[in-house]
Every structure is written in structure tokens, then in C-alpha cells.
Amino acid sequence: MNLQDFISKSIAEASAQVFSTMLGVELGESEISIENGMPDGNHGIMSFIGLAGSCAGQTGSWAGTGCLTCSPELACRICSLMLMTETAAVNEDVLDAVAELTNMIVGSVKTELEQQLGPLGLSIPTVVFGRNFHTRSAGHAEWIVVKFRVDNEPLVVRMFLAPSEKVHVAPHVAPQACTINL
Amino acid sequence: MESDVLVVDDSAAIRKILQRVLRQTGMAIRTIHEAGDGQEALEVLKAHKVNLVLTDINMPKMDGLQLLGAMKSANDWRAIPVVMITTEGGEMKVGEAVKLGANGYVRKPFTADQIKEKLVGILEPAIPL
Numbered sequence: 001m002n003l004q005d006f007i008s009k010s011i012a013e014a015s016a017q018v019f020s021t022m023l024g025v026e027l028g029e030s031e032i033s034i035e036n037g038m039p040d041g042n043h044g045i046m047s048f049i050g051l052a053g054s055c056a057g058q059t060g061s062w063a064g065t066g067c068l069t070c071s072p073e074l075a076c077r078i079c080s081l082m083l084m085t086e087t088a089a090v091n092e093d094v095l096d097a098v099a100e101l102t103n104m105i106v107g108s109v110k111t112e113l114e115q116q117l118g119p120l121g122l123s124i125p126t127v128v129f130g131r132n133f134h135t136r137s138a139g140h141a142e143w144i145v146v147k148f149r150v151d152n153e154p155l156v157v158r159m160f161l162a163p164s165e166k167v168h169v170a171p172h173v174a175p176q177a178c179t180i181n182l
Numbered sequence: 183m184e185s186d187v188l189v190v191d192d193s194a195a196i197r198k199i200l201q202r203v204l205r206q207t208g209m210a211i212r213t214i215h216e217a218g219d220g221q222e223a224l225e226v227l228k229a230h231k232v233n234l235v236l237t238d239i240n241m242p243k244m245d246g247l248q249l250l251g252a253m254k255s256a257n258d259w260r261a262i263p264v265v266m267i268t269t270e271g272g273e274m275k276v277g278e279a280v281k282l283g284a285n286g287y288v289r290k291p292f293t294a295d296q297i298k299e300k301l302v303g304i305l306e307p308a309i310p311l
Binding site: 017018021022079082083084092093096097099100103104106107108110111114119120122124 | 192193194195196198199202240241242268269270271272273274290291292293
């Protein structure tokens with residue numbers, strides 16, 4: 001199994017487990033694809049978490065991002081189920097619930113990946129809510145995209161992970177004396 | 183005897199869920215304190231007598247492992263049981279938490295039963311159920 005297949009399978013399994021355990025929702029079939037970059041003109045809620053790691057001597061350095069996208073309606077439903085309260089509009093609780101759900105899904109995928117790639121670290125989640133916004137990630141990454149439908153609303157989990165040349169360790173250089181003219 | 187519990191997580195949603203789960207366990211709890219990171223948690227510990235800490239690991243300012251380290255190196259807080267509740271399931275993080283003196287480890291996502299099971303095992307002598 002190549003890395004993309006491994007990640008897409010991990011995302012599908014982690015999403016199903018998180019939704020079932022935390023929300024009591026059984027996710028149906030997922031649709032998996034590979035996309036270049038992020039879509040333009042996004043609406044709704046996007047939650048991002050960075051992941052990176054360096055395992056010198058084994059697999060090199062890796063860096064990437066996990067992202068969950070859903071409509072405001074689905075985000076409110078997620079929040080209502082998670083906190084057992086009725087939520088009709090996007091507020092701090094809703095954004096926090098979506099961020100935590102993303103954290104659990106990406107965190108579970110990260111734990112699976114660590115068996116292959118060595119230790120990885122997670123960033124603190126960032127959540128965006130708006131209409132017609134654009135996002136860009138550095139580089140031209142291929143995103144692994146896993147789509148579900150929950151209560152007839154789309155739920156999309158994306159991830160890219162690639163070897164990170166920038167993080168690679170520079171060659172060791174012996175310290176040299178430096179002359180300062182005063 | 184009723185006890186005070188401290189829940190530490192940067193997610194307000196998780197703090198609310200843990201509050202609900204703790205109330206459902208049947209433990210004799212007087213107050214559930216909350217903190218959004220390790221630094222806030224230390225302030226709560228200074229101000230209140232806490233009998234149990236549930237903490238996340240990945241948090242801004244001071245993470246859960248730093249909090250655990252600070253607690254286990256302080257005479258006043260060393261004996262307080264600490265349970266890590268986190269997405270971090272890697273061997274390194276679990277090993278680090280155990281080495282620092284964590285009393286239990288629960289991976290997110292969790293069920294109420296998983297939390298209860300873990301707490302009963304750890305707290306039976308400390309907090310009346």
C-alpha cells in the first residue's frame with residue numbers, strides 16, 4: 001500500500017470512529033480522490049491543523065496539513081450532538097466543536113502515520129468561517145480528499161503530507177573564528 | 183467527602199463534555215474547575231485544593247506534559263492523580279507521560295464509559311464513588 005492509499009484509508013477509518021464515538025453518527029461510504037491545491041470560492045467552515053516531523057536516519061522530514069470542511073448547518077448539527085445542546089447559528093461553541101473534531105480525526109491519522117514515518121507533531125487547530133473565501137498552501141501539494149455525506153450535507157476531510165526539503169538538516173560545518181574590526 | 187476536579191483542555195467543547203461525563207460517573211464531586219492551558223491550570227491549583235486533574239497534551243502556552251512535570255515536581259501537588267485525555271496516541275508521548283508520573287491515559291475520541299472505567303481504577307481510594 002502506498003502512502004496516499006494508507007492516508008486515505010486512515011482518514012476514512014478515523015472519521016468514522018470519531019463520528020460514531022463522539023456524535024453517535026455512523027458515516028456511510030466515503031468517496032476518495034486526489035486534488036491539486038484547494039478549491040476556490042469556499043463557503044462555510046474550514047478547520048486546519050498542521051502536522052510535521054523529522055526522523056533523521058529513517059524517513060527524513062515530513063510536513064503537511066489536515067483540513068475538515070463542512071456547511072454551517074452541518075457544523076451546528078455537529079455541535080448540538082457533541083454538546084447535547086440545541087445550536088441554530090454558528091458561534092464559538094460551533095467553531096470549537098468543529099476544531100476539536102478535526103483535531104481528533106487528524107490526530108488519529110497522525111498516530112497511524114507515526115508507525116510508518118516516525119514521530120510527528122500537531123499544531124493547534126485554526127478554524128475559518130465565511131463565504132467565498134480562498135485558501136492557499138505553500139507548494140503545489142496533491143491533497144488526498146475523502147468525502148462523506150452527513151444528514152445530506154457534504155463533509156470533506158483533506159490532507160497533504162510530503163517530504164520537507166526545507167526541514168532537512170544543513171551539513172555540519174566546523175566552527176570558524178571570525179574577525180571583528182572595531 | 184466531596185472532591186474538586188480540574189479539567190484542562192484548550193477546547194471548551196471538550197471541557198463541557200468532560201464536565202458532563204464526570205457528573206455522570208457518580209463520583210462525589212463538589213466543584214469541577216476548568217483551565218484552557220497548563221499555565222491557567224497551575225493558577226487553579228494554587229487557589230484551590232484539587233483532588234484529580236484531567237488534562238489534554240497539545241495546548242498553547244504550557245502543554246499537558248509540562249503541566250504534569252510541574253505538578254509531579256511540586257510537593258503540594260505530587261500526590262494528585264493526573265489522567266491524560268488526548269489525541270496523542272504515539273508510543274513516545276504515552277511513554278513520556280508515564281515517565282513523568284501520569285496515572286492514566288485515555289485517547290480521544292472517548293466514550294463516557296472509557297473515562298469512568300479509567301477513573302474508577304485510579305481514584306477508588308481517593309474519591310468516594
